[in-house]
Amino acid sequence: MDEVPKIQYITFLGQNQAHPSQMKNTIYDIAKIAHLSPAAVSLALRDSSEISTKTREKVKAIARKLNYMPNSLARSLVVHSTNILGVVVHEVNSPFLADIFQGIQEEANRQGYMVLYNPVSDSRESAVRTFVSKQVDGLIILPTSKTKDDIEYLIESNFPFVLFSRRMFDDRADYVVCNNEKGAYDMVCHLAGLGHKRIAYITYPAMNSNFKERFEGYYRALRDNGLEASDELVFLTRDEETDVPQNVEKLLSLKNRPTAVFTSGDIMAARVIRMLKERNIRVPEDIAVTGFNNIELSELYDPPITTVDHFGHEMGSRSVKLLLERMSGKKTGEPEHVIIEPKLVVRKSCGAGLSWAKS
Structure with missing residues (x-):
């Protein structure tokens, strides 16, 4: 049950793979000659x-001089766009990302856009800059420490992008x-309502x-329910296989072992x-166990996981x-922060149906 499902619908853009347009000259070549920023050239x-x-x-005129139209896709850049969005992630096969990818893919297709995925790697050429050089119209990024400098670059260049899943660069x-x-x-709070007094967090x-x-939510719930917030009940995991x-x-x-365990993810x-x-x-x-994210595995596991x-x-x-609204100019001004409210999904692993559990 721990096998990671493969994402079949992804099209990848490798670090050394040419964009479908196969362009020899880039927007940066035009920018240098015109003494403009790449963002200004893109808008022009x-x-x-x-x-x-x-x-x-x-x-x-510069674009024509540089033969910046090697085929029909490239020619569309001068008039419209490539109609391609880039997605930058750290791990393309993560089950946590499967539903997000599907949402991206379906909405992009509905709006007439193709999606390319480029995983963050340890290579010298960043996934973000690779995408920019290949002339995608905009980027959707799962931010990590590896993408921080590249996001700064996008902000300075006024290149359209949206971050997802994690908060960074708030303002x-x-x-x-x-x-x-x-x-x-x-x-x-749900576990406390079932009568659990010692709730561990892995x-x-x-x-x-x-x-x-999630740390903050865990501690706040313990306080609000009058439960002990003890360091001995928090277990840090850096590598799931060993930790x-x-x-x-x-x-x-533990001498007084917990009766419930909340984990920060369903795989865990x-x-x-x-x-x-x-x-x-x-x-x-004996011990209730719960997760987070509601990936497909959580429903199929034995027992099904409350998450x-x-x-x-x-x-x-x-x-x-949100990205397309920025690209079209429909949305301007201050950054937009969309906060999606989560939902508790109660299944068997928390013991909600047991006779000792509170109703």
């Missing part, structure tokens, strides 16, 4: 009213995220906004359940809509 080639008629004609970038703090809060370190906010088994052992070795919850079963600990009769739905499909769809 799209006949944007933000650029003067004189400058637009100058840019188009400078559009993003679409889930209310992670509320999701964690609701889950812990999580990744607070290395990005998602896990930081989850160790954390389960530590959890079970599934691993915890498996580890407990191997030690003849019943879930949920938090972050509405990944909606996150992907709204990311595309």
Whole structure:
């Protein structure tokens, strides 16, 4: 059940792979000759009213001189656009991203756009700059520490992009995220409502906004329900393969062991359940286990996992809509922050139907 499902509908843009237009000259070549920013050249080639008629004609003349129209797709850049959106992520096969990708793909296709995916790698050429050089119209990015400098570059270049899933550059970038703090809060309140007094939390370190906010929701729910917030009940996981088994052992070795475990993701919850079963600990009769994200695995696992739905499909769809509104000029001004409210999904792993659970 731990096998990661493959995403079949993704089209990848490799670091050394040519864009479908096979262009020899780029927007940067035009920008250098015209003494303009790449963003200004892009607007001029799209006949944007933000650029003067004189400058637009100058840019188009340079584009023609550079043979900046090697085929029909490239020629469309001068009049319209490539109708291609780029998606930059850290791990394309993550089940956490499957619903988000589907939302992106379906909304982009509905709006007449093709989607290319380029995973972040350790190569010298960044995924973001590769996409920009290949003339995509806009970018949808899952921000990480590896993309921070590139996002700064996009902001300075006025290149259209939207961040998703994680909050970064609050006052400078559009993003679409889930209310992670509320999701964690609701889950812990649910467990407290079932009668659990000691609720453990197995999580990744607070290395990005998602896990930081889930930490905050966990602690706030404990306080609001008059429960102990003890460091011995928090277990950090950096590598699931090695750390989850160790954390389960530590959890079970506690003199006053918890009766419920909240984890920061469904894959982690599934691993915890498996580890407990191997030690003849019943879930949920002995220890309740819950997750986060509501990936497909959570419904299929035994027992089905109580989790938090972050509405990944909606996150992907709204990311595309927001990006296209920026690209068209329909939305201007201050950054737009879309916060999607999560939903508690109660299944068997929390023990809600057991006789000892409160109604």
